[in-house]
Amino acid sequence: MPEWVAAAQVGEIADGESKLVVVNDSDVAVYNLGGEYFAIEDLCTHDGGEISTGWVDGDRAVCPRHFAEFSIRTGEALKAPAYEGVHSFPVRVREGTVEVGDDRDD
Numbered sequence: 605m606p607e608w609v610a611a612a613q614v615g616e617i618a619d620g621e622s623k624l625v626v627v628n629d630s631d632v633a634v635y636n637l638g639g640e641y642f643a644i645e646d647l648c649t650h651d652g653g654e655i656s657t658g659w660v661d662g663d664r665a666v667c668p669r670h671f672a673e674f675s676i677r678t679g680e681a682l683k684a685p686a687y688e689g690v691h692s693f694p695v696r697v698r699e700g701t702v703e704v705g706d707d708r709d710d
C-alpha cells in the first residue's frame with residue numbers, strides 16, 4: 605500500500621496547470637487534466653530540469669530547459685533529449701483533497 609500525502613485541494617490546480625509538492629523528499633508535479641489528476645516526479649531525466657516549470661501541451665509536460673516531453677499520465681519520455689521516463693505516482697481524491705501515493709520501494 606502506498607503512503608498517501610495530501611497535495612492540494614480540489615479546485616486549487618486549474619485545468620492544464622500543475623502544482624509542485626514534496627513527497628518524502630522528492631519533488632513531484634501534480635497536474636490537472638480536465639478534472640483528472642496525475643503526478644509525476646519533477647526531475648527531468650535528461651539533465652535534472654524542473655519539468656513543472658515548463659508548460660503543458662495536451663497531456664504532455666514539456667521541460668523548459670531543452671524541450672523534452674513526458675506523458676503526464678504515465679511519466680513516459682515521449683521526446684528527445686529525454687529517453688528515460690520519470691516516476692508516475694498514483695493519485696486519489698478524498699473528501700476534497702488530492703492525495704499522492706508514494707509507491708516507491710524504499
Ligand code: FES
Nearest residue numbers: 648651653667670
Ligand atoms: S533538462 Fe529537461 S530537456 Fe534537458
